[in-house]
Amino acid sequence: MSDLSDLPLRLRETLERAGFTYDGVAELLGPLAHAALGRNETMPGLRRTRGGSPLETLVRLFLLQAPVSHEQAEAALPGLVDQLAVEGILAQSVGEVAARLDVRPYAADIGEDAVTNLWVVSDLTPGLDGLPQRVGSDHVLGISPASTSLAQLTMRHEVGRSLDLGTGCGVQALHLAAHSAQVVATDVNRRALWVTRFNAALNGVADRVDVRDGSFFEPVAGERFDLIATNPPFVISPATGERLVYRDSGLPGDRVVEDIVRAAPGLLAEDGWCQILANWVIEGGTSWDERLAGWLARAGRGLAEEQVDAFVVQREVLDPAAYVELWLKDAGHHPSTGGAHIDDYRHRYDTWLHWFEEQGIEAVGFGWINLHRSGRAPRHEFLEWPYEVEQPIAPAIAAWGRAAHLEVRLEDRLTRPEDIQQETLGAPGAEDPGAVILRQQRGLRRARQADTVEAALVGASDGDLTLGQILDALAQLLDRGIEETRATYLPVAQELVREGFLTQA
Numbered sequence: 001m002s003d004l005s006d007l008p009l010r011l012r013e014t015l016e017r018a019g020f021t022y023d024g025v026a027e028l029l030g031p032l033a034h035a036a037l038g039r040n041e042t043m044p045g046l047r048r049t050r051g052g053s054p055l056e057t058l059v060r061l062f063l064l065q066a067p068v069s070h071e072q073a074e075a076a077l078p079g080l081v082d083q084l085a086v087e088g089i090l091a092q093s094v095g096e097v098a099a100r101l102d103v104r105p106y107a108a109d110i111g112e113d114a115v116t117n118l119w120v121v122s123d124l125t126p127g128l129d130g131l132p133q134r135v136g137s138d139h140v141l142g143i144s145p146a147s148t149s150l151a152q153l154t155m156r157h158e159v160g161r162s163l164d165l166g167t168g169c170g171v172q173a174l175h176l177a178a179h180s181a182q183v184v185a186t187d188v189n190r191r192a193l194w195v196t197r198f199n200a201a202l203n204g205v206a207d208r209v210d211v212r213d214g215s216f217f218e219p220v221a222g223e224r225f226d227l228i229a230t231n232p233p234f235v236i237s238p239a240t241g242e243r244l245v246y247r248d249s250g251l252p253g254d255r256v257v258e259d260i261v262r263a264a265p266g267l268l269a270e271d272g273w274c275q276i277l278a279n280w281v282i283e284g285g286t287s288w289d290e291r292l293a294g295w296l297a298r299a300g301r302g303l304a305e306e307q308v309d310a311f312v313v314q315r316e317v318l319d320p321a322a323y324v325e326l327w328l329k330d331a332g333h334h335p336s337t338g339g340a341h342i343d344d345y346r347h348r349y350d351t352w353l354h355w356f357e358e359q360g361i362e363a364v365g366f367g368w369i370n371l372h373r374s375g376r377a378p379r380h381e382f383l384e385w386p387y388e389v390e391q392p393i394a395p396a397i398a399a400w401g402r403a404a405h406l407e408v409r410l411e412d413r414l415t416r417p418e419d420i421q422q423e424t425l426g427a428p429g430a431e432d433p434g435a436v437i438l439r440q441q442r443g444l445r446r447a448r449q450a451d452t453v454e455a456a457l458v459g460a461s462d463g464d465l466t467l468g469q470i471l472d473a474l475a476q477l478l479d480r481g482i483e484e485t486r487a488t489y490l491p492v493a494q495e496l497v498r499e500g501f502l503t504q505a
Contacts (some may be wrong), residue, residue, distance in 0.1 A: 008100075008201035009084055012119065014077055015105070018054040021117045022033070022107035022419050028055055031313050040128050063127055073097035077467070080196040084207035087198075089121070099124065101195075102142050106177055109151070111391055116178065119202050121195055122169040127334065140169050140192045142453070144381065146231050150277045151497075153368055154455045163220060163267070165230035165252045165260070167211070170196030172229050177205035178275055184210045201458050216256075225267055228274040232256050235327055236279055236364055238355035246435040253359065254280045258457045261295045261369060274308075275370050282363040289382035292369070296380055303377055307378045308371040314384045320356040324349055342372040368393075372401045379404045381498075389444050396443030399500060406504060408494045410468030410486065413505040414461040417442075420501055422455060438501055444473045446499055453478065453485065463505040468492055 026034050033044035042064045049056035057076035060066045070092070073081050080095060084090040091099045101437070102125055106118045122142030124332075141147075150172060160181050164173040167185035173196060176183045183205075193211050200209040212219035216232075234257055243431070254298050257278040264274040269419050282288045289312070328334050328348060330447065335342050390396070408414070419441035424433035436455045439447040450458070453474055460470045468486065475485035496502040 007080070007087065008198055009204075011077075011080060011103075011203050013206070014080060015058070015103070015119055016117075018058055018076060020058045020105055020119075022053055024055060025059055025105055028059060028201070028361055042066070042127065042129055042131075052465065055464045058103075059351065061097070062099050065099060065124055067096045067098040070095055070097055070419075071075065098160070103144060106143060106171070108178070108246060108390045109156075118171075119192050120169055120171050120174070121198075121202065123200050138189050138191045140189065140195050142169055143171055146277060146362040149229045149277070150229060150283075151175050153370075153394055153397065155227065155273060155328075155394045155398050156273050156392075157398070159226035161223075161269070162227040162229070164224045165216065165228060166232050167196050168192050168231075168417065170209070170211075172231070173209050173211075174199060174203055174205065176204075176227070176229065177208045180208065181207055182210065184212060184220055184223075184225075186214055186216075187214045188213070188215050198246045214475065215266060216259070220267065223267065224269040224272070226269050226272045228264060228267065228272070230260065230275075231277040232260060234277075234279040237327065238321075238352055253361075254278075257297050257369070261292075261371070265373060268371070270373060270375060272373045273370065275368070276396070278369055279361070280367075281361050282317065282365050284360050284362045288365045288384075292382065293380065296378075309376070309378055309401065309404050310372075310380045310399060311368075311370040311404075312372075312382045313368045313379075314382070315386055317365050319363055319364050320353055324352045324356075328352075351434050356372060368397075370397050370400075372404070374401070374405060378406045383444075385444060385446070390442050393444070396500070399443065400435065400498075402504075403498045406497055408467065408490065408497050408504070410471070410490065411466050412462045413466055414493065414497065414502045415463045415505045416458055416461045416502060417500065419443075420458065422450075422459070440500060443500060446501075448499070448501070453480075453489055454496075457489060458496065458501060461487045461502055 029037065029045055029048050033048045036044040045059065045064050046066060046379060049060050052072060054076040057068050057072045061068050061073065061076070071088070077084065081090060081092070085092050089099070089103070091098050091100045102122050104120050104122070106120050108116050108118050120143055121306070123140045125142060134263060141348060148167070154172070154175065156179050158179050162176040162180040162183050164170070164176055164183060164185040167173050167187045169192065172187055173183050175186040177200070187193055187196070190213065193213055197206070197211050200206040200211070234254065236254055257276065257280060270273060280288065280292060283291065292312055325334070328345065328505040329336070333345055333348055337343055421439050421441060424435070425437065426432070426434035437447055437451045437452050438455065439445070456474055457470055467490070471485050471489055472482050475482045493502065497504060
């Protein structure tokens with residue numbers, strides 16, 4: 001692959017002129033074909049793109065992976081076909097042009113309800129229409145559920161310097177460039193580095209994205225960042241000699257995630273955040289939060305000023321069999337993908353399960369690790385929350401960071417956010433409810449069971465009375481001691497504020 005010159009800019013102008021945007025493609029395909037493409041099925045899309053317009057040709061070429069005539073390719077990409085072929089993005093044969101790389105329109109949420117059109121180059125999507133989906137060791141993964149999850153998790157406030165650790169195709173770097181003065185993007189996959197540089201140039205942010213070759217934090221040793229976002233190669237697998245760089249770190253177990261958690265505090269600027277999408281081992285006899293708490297206890301050891309707050313959310317737990325099946329299919333090693341013989345599949349499956357048993361791994365957790373260098377005594381919260389949340393979730397993570405060190409006092413005036421609702425549970429006809437549940441409708445959509453005083457406290461918190469006045473009134477109403485009520489429910493009010501059920505007025 002050669003120097004990029006002006007090819008990305010010319011390609012962008014051509015894509016824009018053709019209307020090759022996320023909304024443009026969705027409108028062309030219609031709901032049925034668009035949904036089918038999301039399931040890796042192309043036939044409905046092929047039926048919708050027979051007209052030969054530049055937009056239809058681009059959709060067939062890059063998204064449906066269908067060859068087009070040389071004449072159609074030239075009409076859709078005037079003056080670009082030969083150069084795109086030289087760069088390895090297209091392949092030409094007698095009379096036909098086919099895509100060798102995926103060029104995909106992407107609507108990126110850049111904060112405050114703003115969306116911008118981007119284009120992301122990556123390796124072709126494997127497994128369309130049930131075809132074999134084996135990928136090479138240096139495969140450059142495109143937009144995936146994991147990359148979308150990290151984008152929704154990452155905060156979008158204005159920052160000076162940000163780091164996209166393990167950039168892959170560079171989609172996180174493109175997001176970060178929208179609100180960072182400088183982005184550093186690192187990877188060990190040389191093909192990924194070229195793709196990231198191309199994507200930065202294609203989207204007009206090459207001047208803000210510094211792409212560096214190197215493993216994990218090695219290329220940025222001694223530097224500081226206001227924001228680090230990473231979806232590291234976290235798949236927990238035995239060392240079999242086969243490694244897919246985009247998902248396998250080469251380190252044992254969940255060591256790659258532990259190393260990032262331990263090292264990240266040393267690279268965070270004051271008030272900086274590190275946000276990690278990760279897997280972790282759940283061992284027999286040890287709870288998941290106890291294991292991760294051990295990582296945090298060793299993070300920044302000896303550097304008290306670099307201790308960090310941590311908000312860790314476990315979103316999903318898979319048993320070993322389900323985990324192995326998931327990633328064997330991902331790598332094209334399941335017979336249903338057309339990429340493996342049943343005997344080979346069973347051997348891999350057995351090897352992986354045997355290794356899990358040897359390591360004492362009972363399950364694998366998936367979720368978010370958010371580290372914040374607040375400059376205060378570290379606060380850690382571990383939340384198991386597999387339920388639906390509001391996306392993007394980043395504002396809720398930021399709100400947790402703001403509330404983590406708030407100290408609630410009796411003289412404070414608290415207010416109830418508008419999204420808090422109360423549910424009562426009990427047998428039909430019962431005089432009193434068996435339980436009262438407070439539930440958030442936004443953000444994490446947490447829920448907590450409340451007793452009579454707690455529910456009344458939240459209901460009465462409209463900013464007019466102080467916390468002390470409300471608790472004293474409730475004590476008198478319920479014939480309870482005032483000092484006892486204050487002592488019991490001041491810590492509860494603190495929890496309600498830190499969890500977002502109340503806010504300080």
